[in-house]
Amino acid sequence: MGEDSPEYFARLVDEDALAAYFREELGDAATFDVERHAEGHSNETLFAEWGDRRLVVRRPPPGETADTAHDVLREYRVIDALQDTDVPVPATVAACEDHSVIGSDFYVMERERGDVLREDEPERFATPERRRTLGEEFVDTLVAIHEVDYEAVGLGELGRPAGYTTRQVERWREQLEWAFEVTAEEREVPALDRVGDWLVEHCPEDHPHAMVHGDYKLDNVMFSPADDPEIAAVFDWEMATLGDPRADLGWMLSYWRDPKDPDPEIPELVTRFMEREGYPTRTDLVERWESQTGLTFEHERFYRALAVYKLAGLGEMFFRRYLTGNADDPMYPAMEERVPGLASRAERIIDGDEPL
Missing domain, CATH: 3.30.200.20 (Phosphorylase Kinase; domain 1)
Incomplete structure (x- = not known):
């Protein structure tokens, strides 16, 4: 079916x-x-x-x-x-x-009107100036999320920001264990055990508190039909909570491509048009986020490795759904090979072989 x-x-x-x-x-x-x-x-x-x-x-x-x-x-x-x-x-x-x-x-x-950028950029954005504006608008909207006064809007009970990052590591280990209950019968991914152990050892004890989206990436925002890039809506808030804004930034960066990058581990989920001339690099995005929030992207290897670890967890959950007959997405069976590839990428980050 x-x-x-x-x-x-x-x-x-x-x-x-x-x-x-x-x-x-x-x-x-x-x-x-x-x-x-x-x-x-x-x-x-x-x-x-x-x-x-x-x-x-x-x-x-x-x-x-x-x-x-x-x-x-x-x-x-x-x-x-x-x-x-x-x-x-x-x-x-x-x-x-x-x-x-x-x-x-x-x-x-x-239902909003506009463009969700999955496979390519709209022709109206295809200039170096508008490409840079697109990247800046993208990170500026993440800043707006992190600067929400969550108490004032009634979301003060949405989550427990203290200890968020530690719980993220624990939660995604649990998600992987849930998926492995089924997927381990097909193949195992021992590299994820090593990455999980490293994340536990290097998890920051303290972090800023903010509202976080939890899944902030380009295909979860819609740009308005205007000629200049302007985000009309942010979607997919199912993982939003109160937590560590650096985790959001790390997640966003895990999807953003630089021209020097190797091929993506899950090409079905990653677009590559931001490798073109004019788009900000990941370093550019980090610097803009830092300048507007007044925060620094400390422990950047941890946050980027955590993001890839979570991607691996999602992929393994997809693979379980496929094996149990609860989905027939053609991408799901590919997770048998894609997840080990993500595990290798996380290892490169923690080993310093894939710098920002």
């Missing part, structure tokens, strides 16, 4: 039940349509039209998932709280925890 099959779609949404929910929440409409958005590899995204309203429905994937992953109601709470801040987010509509509607928690938001 493929993820583009009618059977898989039926596992995601009961169209009649969703229409009844829209009717109750939004009033009557003359037209209704819903389709699965094929991009993304974590929570499922559905595009819906209810009369003249263009909506997005977010729900978890069907089947067993790791504890704490895919919490869409948490994602809704964050987006709703950020409506009147400097962080660009879609307008929220409603959230539902009644599983009788589509079989899971879900939420609804307005």
Whole structure:
């Protein structure tokens, strides 16, 4: 059963039940349509039209998932709280925890217009000046997230910032163990044990406290249709919490390409257009982040290795979902080889063989 099959779609949404929910929440409409958005590899995204309203429905994937992953109601709470801040987010509509509607928690938001940059840059951005602006806008939006007064917007109970980084290492070791319960029957990845041990040993004891996105990368933001690069919305807040802003920065950098870089370990998830002339380098992005936040990117090898370790954890979870029949994404079986490649990259970072 493929993820583009009618059977898989039926596992995601009961169209009649969703229409009844829209009717109750939004009033009557003359037209209704819903389709699965094929991009993304974590929570499922559905595009819906209810009369003249263009909506997005977010729900978890069907089947067993790791504890704490895919919490869409948490994602809704964050987006709703950020409506009147400097962080660009879609307008929220409603959230539902009644599983009788589509079989899971879900939420609804307005659909934004613009470009999500996955495979290439828009032609209107293809000048050195606009490429630099794009990179600066990208890191400036991360700064805006880190500068949110989370107490003032009602997110003071979203997480426990003290000890966040230590818990990240522990959590992702647990996520890997959960995945290994199934995937180890196919092959093992001993390098990840070494990386995990190194992260435990080198984890910073203290760090700044801030709101963190948890998955900040280019294909989780949308640029407006304007000629000059301007971010219209930040998406995918399911991992947002209160924690260490340097971890967010390390994650962002793990996806950003410099011209000198080797081929990416997971080409399906990494775009390479920022290797072109005009785009800021990773060092440029770090310097801009530091200048605006007043923080320094201390322990940079740790944060970059942690990001790649987390990527490996996600890949191994994808591989488990494939092996247990809960997904048919063509990328998932490739994780059998991709995850060991990520483990090797993390080792290069901790050994100093892959500098910033």
